[in-house]
Amino acid sequence: MHGPAKIILLLLILLTATACSTSQNSDQAFTNTSIEQSVMAKWSRSCALCHVDGVAYAPLVGDTAEWQRRLAKGEQAVLRNVLEGVNSMPPLGYCMACEIDDFRAMIAFMAGDSR
Ligand code: HEC
Numbered sequence: 001m002h003g004p005a006k007i008i009l010l011l012l013i014l015l016t017a018t019a020c021s022t023s024q025n026s027d028q029a030f031t032n033t034s035i036e037q038s039v040m041a042k043w044s045r046s047c048a049l050c051h052v053d054g055v056a057y058a059p060l061v062g063d064t065a066e067w068q069r070r071l072a073k074g075e076q077a078v079l080r081n082v083l084e085g086v087n088s089m090p091p092l093g094y095c096m097a098c099e100i101d102d103f104r105a106m107i108a109f110m111a112g113d114s115r
Contacts, residue, residue, distance in 0.1 A: 011023035035109045039102045046095035056088035059110070079101055079103060 035043075052059040059066045071078060082103050085091035092098060098106075
């Protein structure tokens with residue numbers, strides 16, 4: 001197979017793989033293992049502003065121990081803090097376009113579940 005055809009085939013495989021990984025499983029709390037690219041894009045535009053550098057003591061992405069402590073109070077309590085804001089955490093984390101399932105996936109991602 002020649003170069004360009006190979007690349008197109010690769011792209012097709014990639015596209016199919018992404019399409020298959022968009023399964024939603026909102027019944028399980030914070031156990032989403034796959035984070036969609038669209039969700040990842042929203043995360044980079046909003047949450048990353050603070051949760052990458054720990055601005056105003058925001059829990060760091062990947063700081064599993066810190067996230068476990070926070071998640072221990074239960075999904076509902078944590079989600080309420082995201083929706084309404086808490087201390088320096090702004091309501092909705094500046095993501096007006098985010099759905100509740102997006103927040104679940106983002107939290108699972110930051111808590112390190114997706115690694
Ligand atoms: C302006 C900075 C900022 C942005 C933007 C931001 N956060 Fe936060 N976040 C914080 C800070 C600061 C805290 C710690 C608040 C505290 O407990 O005092 C926090 C805490 C949290 C918590 C833990 C809440 C709890 O109950 O312990 C979650 C979950 C969270 N953020 C999710 C998100 C998500 C999802 C986004 C993007 C949609 C986001 N944050 C965007 C600053 C930010």
